[in-house]
Amino acid sequence: MKLKRLPEDFLVEELTNLEPTGGDYALYRMTKTSLGTPEAVDRIVSQLKIQRHRISYGGLKDKHARTTQYVTIRFGAQRDSRLEQIDLRYLGQVDCAFTPQHIEGNRFQLMIRDLSPEGVERAEKALAEVAKWGVPNYFDDQRFGSLGESGEFVGRAWCLGDFERALWLALAEPHAEDRRDDREQKAVLRKHWGQWPACKQALERSHRRSIVTYLADKPPDRPDYRGAFARIRVDLRGLYLSAFQSHLWNQLLAGVVAEIAPPSERIEIGLRPGPVPFFRQPDPAGFEAWREATLPLPSARLHLEPGPLLERIEAVVTRHGLPLRELRVKYPRDSFFSKGDRSVLLWPRNLSHAPGADPMYPGRRLLGMSFVLPRGAYATMLVKRITEC
16 A cells, blocks of 8 residues: 555645735745645745744644645735645635634545555545545654654653753654754764853754854853753644653553453554554444544643542653653743643544545556545544454
């Protein structure tokens, strides 16, 4: 099975009901190819020469795809713009910045290639099971892009107050998907860590170097790792918290799946932080208790009455060496864990599929799919469910 070999095999369209009504914010439909949303924003900032804080968007879209989503730029140009790998189509003026709350869902069209006839048959059977039982609504690997080779979460070190470790994980830890220049700069940081004047001299001009410069200006015996960590861009720090919180929520959901499906109906599917269980067919009695249920995003901001749910959350959080009351950020005050609930199970809407011959792989089959998912759900989880279960 091959998914996303070409961006045209994976199309994502953000759905919103936000209409231009006038205001200070220029609304654009952004179409990008093989580029993540943060990278696209970096490119807009650089090529349009505007401040980052003027740009707002709702969701983080997969870089291994061709995606369409909405962005606003305060006092942005009232015209279309074409940048490298990005098209911005001007839609009009709105009176507020675009946020996740403006997203109604996402429409997906994707192609799964290089399937055997038996593989197509199994996938179609799995789709029928999904229509009846749904899919566990896990966060997928796109959420964990900040997780490096050690498997340690920046957000965990941050909550523990270990700012040096958090800074090292954020700036110096190698990632499998690092570009060549990132690998080289991270190697410099690891080699000269703690020797900040030498590290500054060896680094190229960059966001990393500006943080190292801050450390180089401090007394050698009193490095201010807390202040240095606070100088990481606030949007990146938000991603670190989201990754850790999403992993904790996935572990909550994994416990639920283990309860509602017998071992014979479960299979583990690998994610970057570790495997999680899926089910083919759950136990009907256990399933009904969770069909419409939600689980809260873990954080110290929860105010739950004593009971099974609180015990479940505390058990997951304490596995990471943190009591629930310490699952919070004390510094800097511009970052915090999200608050809200997420559905345990997921049903795709308007689901359709069509098998056919695969022209890229002679003698093999493909399966085209189209469906709509609510905000925050992952199409790649549906693909893993029908191909790996």
